[in-house]
Amino acid sequence: MPVSIDLSGQGAIVFGVASARSIAWSIASFLHAADAKLTVTYQNERLKKPTLDLIRNLDGAAAVECDVTDHASIRHVFETAASESTITTVVHSVAFANREDLDGEFSQTSLDGFRLALDISAYSFIAVSKLASDYMEDGGSILTLTFQAAEKVYPGYNVMGVAKAALENEVLQLAAEFGPKKIRVNAISAGPLNTLAARGISGFSDMRRIHEERSPLGRNITQEEVGGTALFLASTLASGITGEIIYVDAGYHIMGV
Numbered sequence: 350m351p352v353s354i355d356l357s358g359q360g361a362i363v364f365g366v367a368s369a370r371s372i373a374w375s376i377a378s379f380l381h382a383a384d385a386k387l388t389v390t391y392q393n394e395r396l397k398k399p400t401l402d403l404i405r406n407l408d409g410a411a412a413v414e415c416d417v418t419d420h421a422s423i424r425h426v427f428e429t430a431a432s433e434s435t436i437t438t439v440v441h442s443v444a445f446a447n448r449e450d451l452d453g454e455f456s457q458t459s460l461d462g463f464r465l466a467l468d469i470s471a472y473s474f475i476a477v478s479k480l481a482s483d484y485m486e487d488g489g490s491i492l493t494l495t496f497q498a499a500e501k502v503y504p505g506y507n508v509m510g511v512a513k514a515a516l517e518n519e520v521l522q523l524a525a526e527f528g529p530k531k532i533r534v535n536a537i538s539a540g541p542l543n544t545l546a547a548r549g550i551s552g553f554s555d556m557r558r559i560h561e562e563r564s565p566l567g568r569n570i571t572q573e574e575v576g577g578t579a580l581f582l583a584s585t586l587a588s589g590i591t592g593e594i595i596y597v598d599a600g601y602h603i604m605g606v
């Protein structure tokens with residue numbers, strides 16, 4: 350019975366590398382270690398050099414610019430990756446909200462801020478998944494990243510809580526729709542990690558402190574723990590799992606107090 354994970358000959362796309370701390374970067378590193386043919390995306394010209402510097406360490410990996418608000422840009426990523434190998438894994442690790450919508454009273458959220466956060470952080474997963482399903486001719490694994498603020502109130506997370514609630518519902522609906530095509534759709538709900546996106550959230554350091562104090566494991570998680578779970582979900586070891594929100598949070602979410 351094979352127990353190692355071997356993705357050789359398979360194509361993987363990871364959206365959302367911004368720095369070495371990005372969850373996307375950890376996931377990309379794990380997929381590459383399992384020999385997947387890797388394509389990562391970065392958002393804009395500013396992030397091109399840091400991303401190219403990172404992938405220099407990963408033999409054969411490619412980096413493509415992609416702004417997920419632009420459908421042609423997402424399509425270009427798939428066309429580029431598919432010209433190299435059959436795509437079997439797609440990871441969406443992208444979110445954004447204006448800083449003023451990640452602080453203060455939730456009821457002050459502007460319509461423009463709401464639209465922007467939901468467009469980038471939730472709608473984009475539908476767009477990415479639809480294209481993934483078109484390219485995954487013999488099944489595959491689609492994954493996104495969520496946070497417990499989808500179901501519990503985290504003061505400061507504000508409009509992003511709505512975006513994550515939408516995203517988690519999308520996971521269910523897409524898993525149901527794509528199941529007959531042997532495509533699995535899941536999310537990892539990660540505990541707080543110190544990344545560029547997290548820095549925009551007011552009260553983030555309190556979130557880290559409280560997770561450490563109250564989680565059953567008594568600590569925060571690492572990017573590598575998310576990367577490892579993502580690799581498992583991309584592999585046939587997870588062939589029976591779809592439509593799941595998998596918590597990688599040192600158990601924090603099970604606690605009442």
Ligand code: NAD
Nearest residue numbers: 365366367371372392416417443444494541542544545546
């Ligand atoms: P990060 O800042 O490294 O990654 C966020 C990425 O989103 C960046 O690469 C950024 O360029 C990209 N992005 C933003 N707007 C975009 C656009 N219009 N087009 C394309 N890309 C765009 O931070 P991260 O923490 O690694 O975030 C990755 C995912 O993990 C996000 O969905 C985030 O909500 C989720 N998450 C993070 C944590 C945490 O504590 N860091 C916890 C749970 C879930």
